[in-house]
Amino acid sequence: GAVVSQHPSWVICKSGTSVKIECRSLDFQATTMFWYRQFPKQSLMLMATSNEGSKATYEQGVEKDKFLINHASLTLSTLTVTSAHPEDSSFYICSAGDPSTDTQYFGPGTRLTVL
C-alpha cells in the first residue's frame, strides 16, 4: 500500500518553543492531508484538513494560530506547534488522501513531549 511518512517520530522540547512536524506522501500525490491528535487510550481527534495551495480548515476548538499548517506541495504538509506548552504533549498523526484509490493512508505518528 501507499506510504505516508512523518518526521520526526518523536520530539522533546522546552515550554515556549515551536516544533515543526512534516508529513509526506511518498508514492502518490495528495491533494488533501489531515492532521490528528491522539491522547493515550483515546481515539484520533481531527484537528484540521489541509488542501494543497490553500488555507487549512480547522475543526471547532482548534486554535489556528497555535497549530500552523502549511501544504505547500502535493506531497508535503507541515504542522507547527507554536509556543508549545506541556498540555500540547500528545501523539500527532497525519494522513493523506489518495484520490486515485479513494483511500486515506496514515503516517506513523509523532510523539511530542513538552517539558
Next chain:
Amino acid sequence: QKEVEQDPGPLSVPEGAIVSLNCTYSNSAFQYFMWYRQYSRKGPELLMYTYSSGNKEDGRFTAQVDKSSKYISLFIRDSQPSDSATYLCAMSAVSSASKIIFGSGTRLSIRP
C-alpha cells in the same frame, strides 16, 4: 450523541476465537465504512473498506455494513495474539480519501 459509537472494551478472547467488533452511527449520509487497526504508539493501518451496504471478506477478516440499522461489524476468525491491537471504525459521507469520522476504538487482546 456522538456520530459514531464504539464500545472501547477492553475485549479479551482466547487464541482461535472468533472476534466480533461493532459500531453504530447516526448520520445516514455515511456511505464509506472503514476499519483500521492501530498498534500501540503507531499510526492506524487500513484493514477493510466497504462502500454502502453488504459484506466484504479478506482472509480472516469480514466486514459487514447494515445501513438500514446504521450498524457495522468486523469479524476476525481464528484470532491470533498478533491481532491484539486497537480497532477503530471510521466513516465518511464523501469518500474514504476525504474527511472521516472515527469511533473511539476497541482495545482487543488475544490470549495465547
